[in-house]
Amino acid sequence: MSEQERIQKQRSERASDTAEDVSVDASKGDQLKADLDDLLDEIDEVLEENAEEFVRNYVQKGGE
Amino acid sequence: MGVRSSTWARVSISSSRAISKVLGIETEYGIAGGPDRDPITSSSVIVNAYAQQGRTRINWDFDGETPDMDARGRVDLTSFAPVVETHLANTVLTNGARLYVDHAHPEYSSPECRTPLEATLYDVAGEEIMRRALGIANDALDPHHAITLYKNNSDGKGNSYGTHENYLVRRDVEFGHLVRAMVPHFVSRQVVVGAGKVGAETESALEHAPEFQLSQRAEFFEEVVGLETTLKRPIINTRDEPHADAERFRRLHVIIGDANMSQVATFVKVGSTSLLLAVLEELGTDVFPAMPRAPVHAVRAFSLDVTLRESVPCEDERTRSAWDFQDELWTLAASYVERTGASAVGDEAEVALVLTQWREMLDGVRDDHDAVADRVDWVAKWRVVKGYQARYDLTSNDARLRAIDLQYHDLRPSHSLAQRVGLRSLCDESAVREAVHNPPRSTRAYFRGQCVARYPDEIVAANWDSVVFDLGEGPLQRVPMLDPLRGTHALTAELLETSATASELLDALDR
Numbered sequence: 001m002s003e004q005e006r007i008q009k010q011r012s013e014r015a016s017d018t019a020e021d022v023s024v025d026a027s028k029g030d031q032l033k034a035d036l037d038d039l040l041d042e043i044d045e046v047l048e049e050n051a052e053e054f055v056r057n058y059v060q061k062g063g064e
Numbered sequence: 065m066g067v068r069s070s071t072w073a074r075v076s077i078s079s080s081r082a083i084s085k086v087l088g089i090e091t092e093y094g095i096a097g098g099p100d101r102d103p104i105t106s107s108s109v110i111v112n113a114y115a116q117q118g119r120t121r122i123n124w125d126f127d128g129e130t131p132d133m134d135a136r137g138r139v140d141l142t143s144f145a146p147v148v149e150t151h152l153a154n155t156v157l158t159n160g161a162r163l164y165v166d167h168a169h170p171e172y173s174s175p176e177c178r179t180p181l182e183a184t185l186y187d188v189a190g191e192e193i194m195r196r197a198l199g200i201a202n203d204a205l206d207p208h209h210a211i212t213l214y215k216n217n218s219d220g221k222g223n224s225y226g227t228h229e230n231y232l233v234r235r236d237v238e239f240g241h242l243v244r245a246m247v248p249h250f251v252s253r254q255v256v257v258g259a260g261k262v263g264a265e266t267e268s269a270l271e272h273a274p275e276f277q278l279s280q281r282a283e284f285f286e287e288v289v290g291l292e293t294t295l296k297r298p299i300i301n302t303r304d305e306p307h308a309d310a311e312r313f314r315r316l317h318v319i320i321g322d323a324n325m326s327q328v329a330t331f332v333k334v335g336s337t338s339l340l341l342a343v344l345e346e347l348g349t350d351v352f353p354a355m356p357r358a359p360v361h362a363v364r365a366f367s368l369d370v371t372l373r374e375s376v377p378c379e380d381e382r383t384r385s386a387w388d389f390q391d392e393l394w395t396l397a398a399s400y401v402e403r404t405g406a407s408a409v410g411d412e413a414e415v416a417l418v419l420t421q422w423r424e425m426l427d428g429v430r431d432d433h434d435a436v437a438d439r440v441d442w443v444a445k446w447r448v449v450k451g452y453q454a455r456y457d458l459t460s461n462d463a464r465l466r467a468i469d470l471q472y473h474d475l476r477p478s479h480s481l482a483q484r485v486g487l488r489s490l491c492d493e494s495a496v497r498e499a500v501h502n503p504p505r506s507t508r509a510y511f512r513g514q515c516v517a518r519y520p521d522e523i524v525a526a527n528w529d530s531v532v533f534d535l536g537e538g539p540l541q542r543v544p545m546l547d548p549l550r551g552t553h554a555l556t557a558e559l560l561e562t563s564a565t566a567s568e569l570l571d572a573l574d575r
Contacts, residue, residue: 032434036451039484043452043468046479051467058470060094060219061103061168064226064293064319 082342094214125525160509175509180335216473252389259322260442282367325482335418508551522566
């Protein structure tokens with residue numbers, strides 16, 4: 001392997017490493033976003049129907 | 065009856081070593097609904113529902129409760145000492161915990177635990193006990209009168225209730241040194257263990273109109289040091305009621321903490337605090353970061369700033385953000401662990417877990433929220449609040465966002481958002497089921513819980529430092545337990561196994 005070939009190989013390895021890192025991060029982002037969308041769907045199903053009244057009626061006496 | 069020397073012998077404390085960080089967490093749960101919507105009645109229904117499904121009801125013994133004792137050696141005449149309510153439902157469980165009505169909330173006070181992981185397990189067991197109590201109570205109620213419970217600390221309208229931690233500290237640590245060493249941690253730990261809050265509810269915080277805060281509790285703190293817990297809440301509470309030999313022990317009663325849904329957050333909250341108390345006992349105050357000049361301003365300002373950039377001036381002329389404080393405190397704890405092993409806090413693996421989780425959460429809240437949304441409560445909650453707001457293009461004061469905040473802490477599996485956001489768990493489910501019924505083996509809670517389980521008909525009352533027996537003839541007999549590290553499985557299991565009755569147990573203790 002010539003010196004130039006070696007450098008090119010190193011470069012391409014480095015480039016592909018970088019590309020892989022980026023793609024891993026991106027897929028993690030997509031995954032998290034998909035998860036969040038699913039989660040928000042689920043929250044819609046279980047959230048108290050009348051949020052206004054629910055929040056207004058939640059009154060506590062202080063404690064401790 | 066005197067202290068029984070064979071079982072409860074004194075252990076001398078050498079001068080510069082940290083003592084075992086015996087600890088526990090008390091949680092007042094938010095409560096709604098009930099037959100007449102009165103929170104005191106509903107709280108009694110919850111406590112009685114759980115107590116009456118057991119084999120017995122054993123009362124709490126109020127002898128020796130002195131919540132108005134002040135660690136500063138005097139009582140501030142402008143302060144209001146806590147009132148001990150003796151007429152409300154109040155019981156001792158077989159796992160060594162106390163379950164009772166405190167003011168207008170059901171409260172679970174965990175048994176004394178020996179390590180942060182054990183304290184986390186018994187906090188999670190407390191949630192499970194409340195969930196079971198809720199199920200039993202609601203089965204007997206008209207569905208329109210169903211009760212709901214929330215493991216949170218405020219109602220969003222200016223009313224707060226507490227999650228308190230307790231740590232065993234050497235008596236010879238001066239109270240002023242506790243203040244000096246621990247204030248930096250107590251104002252800043254919210255960046256990793258805050259439970260998050262939509263909006264604000266006190267006058268000074270409302271001025272800033274925050275969309276979201278790191279902490280449920282921060283805006284309620286008004287003093288640096290004091291005895292109160294309900295008015296003019298102090299960052300360091302001075303209650304001096306060790307529930308143990310007062311010549312040897314202090315109990316640091318920490319009132320500035322949020323109830324965590326994240327088990328890892330609970331673990332890091334009590335683990336970091338235990339480590340820093342051990343550092344104080346062994347190395348003194350000089351190694352701690354400087355105090356913020358205005359601690360009350362600091363704790364509130366840090367809570368209001370989700371960017372974590374807010375810095376405050378300190379006594380050493382530097383400024384620090386909450387993150388900076390935590391970074392310095394983590395480094396201090398890590399070097400202490402490296403030098404000593406920190407066996408006062410836990411074994412090597414457990415202490416290492418405190419440090420790695422604390423570090424990852426600290427780095428995550430600054431650099432990568434997604435990496436810690438499975439552990440940091442405020443990050444997990446904020447992610448959902450922001451996501452929901454964006455999806456429906458809501459204004460920041462929309463009631464649905466506040467409903468999400470409340471429901472994050474809802475104990476009902478059908479409604480809990482904390483159970484849906486993907487929080488990591490730390491405690492095995494079977495270990496939690498065990499901890500609902502059985503005491504930790506590592507402290508005097510073992511003896512208390514075992515006595516309650518084995519001799520329910522002969523025990524008239526129990527409290528943190530004694531169990532009172534009534535054998536039917538003669539006077540009541542109190543077994544004192546003034547050392548939290550005695551009465552363990554190792555020291556009393558054989559005695560309990562071989563005592564078929566309470567009478568045999570008391571005879572054996574007298575020998």
